[in-house]
Amino acid sequence: GQQVMQIPQYQHVQEGEDFTTYCNSSTTLSNIQWYKQRPGGHPVFLIQLVKSGEVKKQKRLTFQFGEAKKNSSLHITATQTTDVGTYFCAGDFGNEKLTFGTGTRLTIIP
Amino acid sequence: KAGVTQTPRYLIKTRGQQVTLSCSPISGHRSVSWYQQTPGQGLQFLFEYFSETQRNKGNFPGRFSGRQFSNSRSEMNVSTLELGDSALYLCASSLLRSGGPTGELFFGEGSRLTVL
Numbered sequence: 001g002q003q004v005m006q007i008p009q010y011q012h013v014q015e016g017e018d019f020t021t022y023c024n025s026s027t028t029l030s031n032i033q034w035y036k037q038r039p040g041g042h043p044v045f046l047i048q049l050v051k052s053g054e055v056k057k058q059k060r061l062t063f064q065f066g067e068a069k070k071n072s073s074l075h076i077t078a079t080q081t082t083d084v085g086t087y088f089c090a091g092d093f094g095n096e097k098l099t100f101g102t103g104t105r106l107t108i109i110p
Numbered sequence: 111k112a113g114v115t116q117t118p119r120y121l122i123k124t125r126g127q128q129v130t131l132s133c134s135p136i137s138g139h140r141s142v143s144w145y146q147q148t149p150g151q152g153l154q155f156l157f158e159y160f161s162e163t164q165r166n167k168g169n170f171p172g173r174f175s176g177r178q179f180s181n182s183r184s185e186m187n188v189s190t191l192e193l194g195d196s197a198l199y200l201c202a203s204s205l206l207r208s209g210g211p212t213g214e215l216f217f218g219e220g221s222r223l224t225v226l
Contacts, residue, residue, distance in 0.1 A: 045214045088153065097143070
């Protein structure tokens with residue numbers, strides 16, 4: 001079936017360190033989206049990547065979409081306590097629904 | 111602009127009962143999707159409605175059903191509740207459903223269901 005694998009499941013980093021989460025699909029994606037869910041909250045849209053090899057930046061966050069449109073990554077530079085939460089990728093296989101990865105829970109050690 | 115509203119926010123049911131959850135999308139959004147979120151399984155797609163028609167369905171048993179009304183409000187129903195149905199049920203609305211790239215999803219706060 002169409003699945004999106006996301007690693008790692010958990011990540012604990014010292015404040016100020018970098019953080020990266022990865023998503024992989026066995027089949028080509030039409031596009032991929034990233035969401036952040038704060039503890040006790042609901043997922044909030046961060047960004048959508050559509051083009052092969054696309055790279056987008058939002059302040060300390062860098063999003064990449066692989067050349068083959070099968071993988072994506074989110075990199076946070078110099079983490080802050082406000083970055084705490086679970087980061088989900090969500091892949092669109094062209095069937096008008098999003099398939100979410102299992103998420104990476106980020107905790108920050110002050 | 112009001113966000114996605116889900117009711118009730120919390121509810122407790124017992125096995126065998128049924129439950130109905132409601133979702134009011136953002137004004138102008140015609141697509142409503144439902145997801146089940148559990149600690150072990152993450153976000154699992156239940157179904158999606160657009161203009162009162164179910165366009166997509168996830169891999170859930172027939173006990174899970176939904177519908178959408180002409181004003182785009184949606185309800186989902188779970189019958190014969192099981193302990194494993196305990197979860198956060200999230201509704202999301204979207205503006206872009208024209209066959210192009212999937213639009214951004216706007217999630218509600220969710221309805222947390224506990225089955226005893």
